[in-house]
Amino acid sequence: MSKRHVDVVAGVLRDARGRVLLTRRTEGRDFAGRWEFPGGKRKASESPDEALVRELREELGIEARVGAHVITVPQEYPDKRLRLEVREIDDWDGAPRGREQQALVWVPPEKLDRYTMPPADVPVVAALGQPPLYLVTPLPGEDDGRWLAGLDAALKTGIERVQVRVPGLAPERIRALASAVARRCRKAGVECLLNGDIALARLLGTGVHLTAAQLGELDERPLPGSVPVGASCHDLAELRQAEALGCDFAVLGTVRETPSHPGVAGIGWAGFAQLREQVSLPIYAIGGLGLDDLDEARRHGAQGIAAIRSLWPMTA
Numbered sequence: 592m593s594k595r596h597v598d599v600v601a602g603v604l605r606d607a608r609g610r611v612l613l614t615r616r617t618e619g620r621d622f623a624g625r626w627e628f629p630g631g632k633r634k635a636s637e638s639p640d641e642a643l644v645r646e647l648r649e650e651l652g653i654e655a656r657v658g659a660h661v662i663t664v665p666q667e668y669p670d671k672r673l674r675l676e677v678r679e680i681d682d683w684d685g686a687p688r689g690r691e692q693q694a695l696v697w698v699p700p701e702k703l704d705r706y707t708m709p710p711a712d713v714p715v716v717a718a719l720g721q722p723p724l725y726l727v728t729p730l731p732g733e734d735d736g737r738w739l740a741g742l743d744a745a746l747k748t749g750i751e752r753v754q755v756r757v758p759g760l761a762p763e764r765i766r767a768l769a770s771a772v773a774r775r776c777r778k779a780g781v782e783c784l785l786n787g788d789i790a791l792a793r794l795l796g797t798g799v800h801l802t803a804a805q806l807g808e809l810d811e812r813p814l815p816g817s818v819p820v821g822a823s824c825h826d827l828a829e830l831r832q833a834e835a836l837g838c839d840f841a842v843l844g845t846v847r848e849t850p851s852h853p854g855v856a857g858i859g860w861a862g863f864a865q866l867r868e869q870v871s872l873p874i875y876a877i878g879g880l881g882l883d884d885l886d887e888a889r890r891h892g893a894q895g896i897a898a899i900r901s902l903w904p905m906t907a
C-alpha cells in the first residue's frame with residue numbers, strides 16, 4: 592500500500608537575542624519527546640501561510656506574520672511521506688506559551704543540533720546554520736598563482752565552504768596547493784575540505800570530502816567532529832553509507848546534464864527529492880547549477896548548491 596502524503600508547515604521564531612524557539616512533542620504522538628519547530632499539518636483548503644498562522648495561534652497563542660521560505664524537506668517516515676515546509680516568522684503579537692501542554696525552549700542557533708529532533712529537521716537545522724554554497728575548485732592551468740588569485744576572489748564573494756579538488760596533478764603540487772588553500776581558508780574563517788586525501792587532511796588539519804569509492808571502503812568516520820566530513824553520492828546506497836558513517840553532509844547529482852559529463856542525463860529536481868527523502872542528512876545539489884538555482888534547490892530539500900564553474904569568479 593502506498594504511504595499517505597502529509598504537508599506540514601513550521602516556523603522559525605527568533606527572540607531579541609537571536610535564539611530560536613523549539614517545542615517538545617507531547618506523549619501519544621509520533622516522535623514523542625523530541626524537539627521540533629512549532630507548526631503542524633496543512634489542511635487542503637489552506638495556503639501554507641494560512642496553515643502556519645492557524646497552527647501558531649492554536650499551539651502558542653500568538654498572531655504570527657510569516658516571512659521568507661527557509662527550506663522544504665521531503666522525508667519518508669515508516670507510516671507516511673512528509674513534506675515539511677519551514678518559514679521564517681518575521682514578527683508576532685502575544686507571548687508564545689505552550690497551549691497544548693508542550694514544553695518550550697529558546698535555543699542559540701549554534702546549539703540547535705544538541706536537541707534530538709525528528710529526521711526531517713536535520714536538514715532544517717543545517718539550512719539555518721551551515722553555508723548554502725559549496726565551492727569545488729576547478730583544475731589549475733599552468734599558473735598556480737593565478738588559480739590562488741581565483742580562490743581569493745571566490746572567498747571575497749562570501750563563499751564559506753571550499754573543497755580542494757585537483758585530480759591528476761603531481762602529488763607535490765597537490766600538497767602545495769592544498770596547503771595554500773587551507774592557509775587562506777583558515778585566515779578567512781572558511782571551511783576547507785580536501786577531496787579524497789584523508790592522510791593529507793589530517794596533516795593539514797582540514798576536513799575531507801570522501802569520494803563515492805571511499806564511502807564503500809570505510810566503516811567509520813575518518814576524522815573527528817571538529818573538522819567537516821562530506822561525501823559525493825549518486826544513489827541511495829551511497830547516501831545511506833554517508834549517513835551511517837556520520838558524514839556532516841553529502842553532495843548529490845548530477846541534477847542537470849553538464850559540459851563535464853555530456854550525454855549523461857541529470858536526475859532532475861524530482862529525482863533529487865526522491866533520494867533526499869530517504870535519508871536524514873544535509874545534501875547539496877550538484878550538476879550544472881548556479882546561484883539562480885538556489886531557491887529551487889531549497890524547495891526540494893537541498894542544503895544548497897555545490898559547483899565549480901558558477902562559483903569560481905574567474906577562468907582558471
Ligand SMILES: Nc1nc2c([nH]c(=O)n2[C@@H]2O[C@H](COP(=O)(O)OP(=O)(O)OP(=O)(O)O)[C@@H](O)[C@H]2O)c(=O)[nH]1
Nearest residue numbers: 599601620621622627628629630631632709710711712
Ligand atoms: N510541527 C512540526 N512537525 C514536524 C517537524 N518535523 C517533523 O518531522 N514533523 C512531523 O510532521 C508531522 C506534524 O504533525 P502534527 O504535529 O501536526 O500532528 P500530530 O503529531 O498531532 O499528528 P497526528 O494527527 O498524526 O496524531 C508529524 O509527523 C511530525 O513528526 C517539525 O519541525 N515541526
